Amino acid sequence: MARHYVSCRINGDETEYLCDTSQSLLDVLRDELELTGTKEGCATGDCGACSITIDGVLVCSCLVLGAEMNGKTIETIEGMAKGEKLHPLQEKFIEHVALQCGICTPGLLIASKNLLERNPNPTEEEIRFWLAGNLCRCTGYNNIVDAVTAAAKELRGA
Amino acid sequence: MSDMRFEAPATVDAAVALLAGAKGITRILAGGTDVMVQLHADMVEPELLVDIKRIPDLHGIKKEAGGWRIGAAVSGMQMMDHKEFAKAWPGVIDGVKLIGSMQVKGRATVAGNLCNASPAADSVPSLLASGAIVSIAGPNGKREAPAAQIATAPGKTSLAKGEFITSIFIPDAPPHTGSAYLRFTPRTEMDIAVVGVAVSLTLDNAGKCTAATMSLGAVAATALMVEDAAKALVGSTVDAAALDRLAAAASAACRPIDDKRGTKEFRIKVAGVLARRVAAIALERAKGN
Numbered sequence: 001m002a003r004h005y006v007s008c009r010i011n012g013d014e015t016e017y018l019c020d021t022s023q024s025l026l027d028v029l030r031d032e033l034e035l036t037g038t039k040e041g042c043a044t045g046d047c048g049a050c051s052i053t054i055d056g057v058l059v060c061s062c063l064v065l066g067a068e069m070n071g072k073t074i075e076t077i078e079g080m081a082k083g084e085k086l087h088p089l090q091e092k093f094i095e096h097v098a099l100q101c102g103i104c105t106p107g108l109l110i111a112s113k114n115l116l117e118r119n120p121n122p123t124e125e126e127i128r129f130w131l132a133g134n135l136c137r138c139t140g141y142n143n144i145v146d147a148v149t150a151a152a153k154e155l156r157g158a
Numbered sequence: 159m160s161d162m163r164f165e166a167p168a169t170v171d172a173a174v175a176l177l178a179g180a181k182g183i184t185r186i187l188a189g190g191t192d193v194m195v196q197l198h199a200d201m202v203e204p205e206l207l208v209d210i211k212r213i214p215d216l217h218g219i220k221k222e223a224g225g226w227r228i229g230a231a232v233s234g235m236q237m238m239d240h241k242e243f244a245k246a247w248p249g250v251i252d253g254v255k256l257i258g259s260m261q262v263k264g265r266a267t268v269a270g271n272l273c274n275a276s277p278a279a280d281s282v283p284s285l286l287a288s289g290a291i292v293s294i295a296g297p298n299g300k301r302e303a304p305a306a307q308i309a310t311a312p313g314k315t316s317l318a319k320g321e322f323i324t325s326i327f328i329p330d331a332p333p334h335t336g337s338a339y340l341r342f343t344p345r346t347e348m349d350i351a352v353v354g355v356a357v358s359l360t361l362d363n364a365g366k367c368t369a370a371t372m373s374l375g376a377v378a379a380t381a382l383m384v385e386d387a388a389k390a391l392v393g394s395t396v397d398a399a400a401l402d403r404l405a406a407a408a409s410a411a412c413r414p415i416d417d418k419r420g421t422k423e424f425r426i427k428v429a430g431v432l433a434r435r436v437a438a439i440a441l442e443r444a445k446g447n
Contacts, residue, residue, distance in 0.1 A: 004164060021164040021207065024194065044195045045262050046348065057235065057264040063194040064265070065187070067164045068209055111260065132347035133259020 011079030019066035028066035037077035048134035051107035077106035100138035234263035249337025275309035283356035283373035296321030336443030405430035
């Protein structure tokens with residue numbers, strides 16, 4: 001069975017990989033490219049732990065085939081901090097204790113970043129609706145909403 | 159699954175030829191939000207997956223004479239972000255907004271929602287109420303069919319082997335038309351409709367209803383058109399008595415099952431309650447148009 005050759009851009013780097021038809025993009029990221037920051041929770045698109053963006057669109061990487069990605073631009077959690085410098089969302093998640101076990105955190109950070117790119121000043125309700133597809137079983141969400149609100153404020157320079 | 163082929167043709171004709179050449183099970187990959195789950199659960203082992211997103215003709219929301227054409231590869235998020243379409247058919251957008259999470263809406267398509275043929279599909283009742291017509295390509299050429307004729311039973315469609323939807327045409331809403339969709343779910347997001355109701359209604363300049371359609375989801379094996387909706391509303395100002403008639407028509411049309419999400423009796427009752435609420439929203443929107 002021939003494998004698929006895929007050329008795409010991941011976190012700014014030109015990337016090439018081979019994958020089987022049955023491999024999800026999540027499988028490719030974790031098993032072929034060792035980008036294990038993106039987590040598998042449910043593998044059915046319900047939990048959001050595997051959130052990434054493709055051409056700027058927030059998606060669950062478990063619901064995408066690796067074979068589909070020719071020419072696409074992908075952003076994962078590994079591209080969020082610039083070297084040692086954390087993204088303001090990452091800093092605020094730490095400051096507000098918006099995580100405990102950490103499995104949902106990469107997905108929540110990616111989803112929150114995508115929200116703030118579309119809407120720099122979201123209301124609490126807008127944050128909660130946008131993040132409804134990212135399940136966290138530890139925090140109870142309030143600290144996450146606070147962290148996103150604080151990061152939005154910082155990013156707006158307010 | 160290891161022998162599964164993946165193809166991403168650049169034209170509808172090439173996709174048709176690929177599907178016609180396959181002997182076994184095939185699946186169209188548009189948004190993939192249902193197909194990927196089925197693959198993961200080993201519910202289906204297709205011989206061939208055809209990704210239709212590399213076909214330029216299947217992208218875009220285009221204004222045509224008499225209506226809107228939505229390509230089969232258009233995601234829910236693209237529909238929500240299309241301000242003109244969202245203004246013309248807010249009921250369709252109400253349904254799209256309720257599909258899964260933002261992540262799922264970033265990929266899932268309305269054509270896929272229709273073809274997955276879940277009775278509870280959130281975008282389908284509004285499509286039916288809008289009078290949507292789907293364009294289909296297949297080994298015997300192209301054809302059109304009302305959206306209401308696609309799903310035939312849970313998970314089953316009227317599409318023949320090798321056929322797939324290329325676009326959905328939603329007719330222009332006449333002036334003073336309002337549409338809306340509501341569903342009942344225990345949670346506000348990330349849930350499956352226990353009952354869904356879509357209404358579209360048109361008023362004349364005096365505020366009298368001249369046309370009305372209603373479609374129900376999750377109360378029968380497929381989404382239903384309620385023919386008595388027009389009888390209930392047309393000629394009225396959509397007043398309390400008309401809403402009573404509409405609610406009764408909605409409840410009378412239900413042929414629900416009992417399941418873990420709701421009993422038959424609950425679904426029949428809630429269909430009437432939602433019909434009333436949805437019509438009130440559609441009325442306000444019609445007045446604003």
